[in-house]
Amino acid sequence: MPLLTSLTETVTDPGDAVRIGAVGLGREQLLAAATAVADRVAGAKAVAIEATADARTVTGIVGCLLAGVPVVPVPPDSGDTERAHILRDGGADLVLDPQTIDLGAKGTGSHPDPAPDRIALILYTSGTTGAPKGVPVTHAAIAAGLDSLAQAWDWTPDDTLVHGLPIFHVHGLVLGVLGPLRHGSRLVHTVRPKPTEYARAAVEQQGSLFFGVPTVWSRVAADLASATALRRARLLVSGSAPLPAPVFGRVEELTGHRPVERYGMTETLITVSSRADGERRPGLVGVPLSGVRTRLVDDEGCPLPHDGEAVGELQVHGPTVFGGYLGRPDANASAFTPDGWFRTGDVATIHPDGWHRIVGRASTDLIKSGGYRIGAGEIEDVLLALAGVREAAVVGVPDDDLGERIVAFVVGEGLTAQPVIDHVARQLSVHKRPREVVFLPELPRNAMGKVVKQLLG
Incomplete structure (x- = not known):
């Protein structure tokens, strides 16, 4: 046919x-x-x-x-x-x-x-x-x-x-x-x-x-x-x-x-x-x-x-x-x-x-931190449920102690880092909390709207 x-x-x-x-x-x-x-x-x-x-x-x-x-x-x-x-x-x-x-x-x-x-x-x-x-x-x-x-x-x-x-x-x-x-x-x-x-x-x-x-x-x-x-x-x-x-x-x-x-x-x-x-x-x-x-x-x-x-x-x-x-x-x-x-x-x-x-790409969305295998998407969903957060992307960056530490990139208003970290720690296991939060005016995206995580971190 x-x-x-x-x-x-x-x-x-x-x-x-x-x-x-x-x-x-x-x-x-x-x-x-x-x-x-x-x-x-x-x-x-x-x-x-x-x-x-x-x-x-x-x-x-x-x-x-x-x-x-x-x-x-x-x-x-x-x-x-x-x-x-x-x-x-x-x-x-x-x-x-x-x-x-x-x-x-x-x-x-x-x-x-x-x-x-x-x-x-x-x-x-x-x-x-x-x-x-x-x-x-x-x-x-x-x-x-x-x-x-x-x-x-x-x-x-x-x-x-x-x-x-x-x-x-x-x-x-x-x-x-x-x-x-x-x-x-x-x-x-x-x-x-x-x-x-x-x-x-x-x-x-x-x-x-x-x-x-x-x-x-x-x-x-x-x-x-x-x-x-x-x-x-x-x-x-x-x-x-x-x-x-x-x-x-x-x-x-x-x-x-x-x-x-x-x-x-x-x-x-x-x-x-x-x-x-x-x-x-x-x-x-x-x-x-x-x-x-x-x-x-x-x-x-x-x-x-x-x-x-x-x-x-x-x-x-x-x-x-x-x-x-x-x-x-x-x-x-x-x-x-x-x-x-x-x-x-x-x-x-x-x-x-x-x-x-x-969960995402193995290269960017599977984070191996402190012996745990953590999916970035799970953390992103929790971040997006927090009032004031419009967009969020989570990546793992090299860390001498943890192997990778979790960093959250957030677009939003009226937010500071510690309440964001505490929000994730309350909703998920503590080891899934971001160790660092970076606030951005927007996330880098490609033509299909996907976040280009290689430009973060």
């Missing part, structure tokens, strides 16, 4: 299939213009395209997929060095400027469906531990991932998906653009993920399914009018970073919805999620999707119990997991276990009923 099933097989054209900002495209128009792009790029090794939130960009990406040509989305805010690396490493022999794409064009070529194992996208990791690594993602992996999410979220052609996320990552591109074109739901992209734009789409476009990162939902929770408008929605989905429990609670209070959380990576797509027809637990991301298996291991690779307490590295196996980094045999050797499981580099706990809590 072709990846973009709804686009290529839908006969009727009821209206806008895709609306990005003020520009709307029906399925017939999008297919015709994308086919013209496919005619243009057919035979290319790979095509790079600046992934701006624009109808022409989406048309260009779709055209490449129809032609079976791998797409290398380039973040529009990438610097010269990062951009040059992506273009060189991704092997693109053609750079497609969205400004040259004609939305009124009609292609004449006939392009066979790409093989399932054909590379669809070459996405790039965030590069927090070196130069960004290329992640080839196949048509089959994307199809499997989107189909499992349709099952988990009751995602149907009757939905109108609304989001304003960047379209060069899994969340905004794979889920947020290719998902509607596979499942037949309308897409309304607000260009920027502003609460007021989400509210407008809920009212004017009958938005039913909304995607956002925690920063988006935090801002929605601070905007009463916008949050109230989202009561019209069917489902709110949060991802790309843990949703703080206080934000979860405030969103539920104002919108009437308990957000669905999910977990995934560029290398694996989405692997774990709560369900539309099931419970949602603040601080937990759900259970494995169809076909996905997960396990926890300790530093030596030995299995850990799924008891909700043991903290270990999360490893995954399933149809959405990639086959290896582009041209990086060194990275591939350490990324997979001898029995073929992907080492996510994330630390987690798994409850006896299969529910997962993502």
Whole structure:
């Protein structure tokens, strides 16, 4: 079955299939213009395209997929060095400027469906531990991932998906653009993920399914009018970073919805999620999707119990997991276990009923202090529940005595360090209290709203 099933097989054209900002495209128009792009790029090794939130960009990406040509989305805010690396490493022999794409064009070529194992996208990791690594993602992996999410979220052609996320990552591109074109739901992209734009789409476009990162939902929770408008929605989905429990609670209070959380990576797509027809637990991301298996291991690779307490590295196996980094045999050797499981580099706990809590990255969110293994996320949740705290990030820094000492970086008003430390000590074990509190005007974040902890400490 072709990846973009709804686009290529839908006969009727009821209206806008895709609306990005003020520009709307029906399925017939999008297919015709994308086919013209496919005619243009057919035979290319790979095509790079600046992934701006624009109808022409989406048309260009779709055209490449129809032609079976791998797409290398380039973040529009990438610097010269990062951009040059992506273009060189991704092997693109053609750079497609969205400004040259004609939305009124009609292609004449006939392009066979790409093989399932054909590379669809070459996405790039965030590069927090070196130069960004290329992640080839196949048509089959994307199809499997989107189909499992349709099952988990009751995602149907009757939905109108609304989001304003960047379209060069899994969340905004794979889920947020290719998902509607596979499942037949309308897409309304607000260009920027502003609460007021989400509210407008809920009212004017009958938005039913909304995607956002925690920063988006935090801002929605601070905007009463916008949050109230989202009561019209069917489902709110949060991802790309843990949703703080206080934000979860405030969103539920104002919108009437308990957000669905999910977990995934560029290398694996989405692997774990709560369900539309099931419970949602603040601080937990759900259970494995169809076909996905997960396990926890300790530093030596030995299995850990799924008891909700043991903290270990999360490893995954399933149809959405990639086959290896582009041209990086060194990275591939350490990324997979001898029995073929992907080492996510994330630390987690798994409850006896299969529910997962993502503690964070092993490199920054698992703190080893005084002989204890401590998850930064647990402390961050407690900090965010303290009056006056707007944002919080916790890291471990080298310490001659403890190995690592806990440092909390806090954004807020009317706070001093000792009451913050005492608050954590009262709520959690004393050994989990911060030894130091640093107050900042804001936390450093990347394009997806994730805190860049490498810039802290």
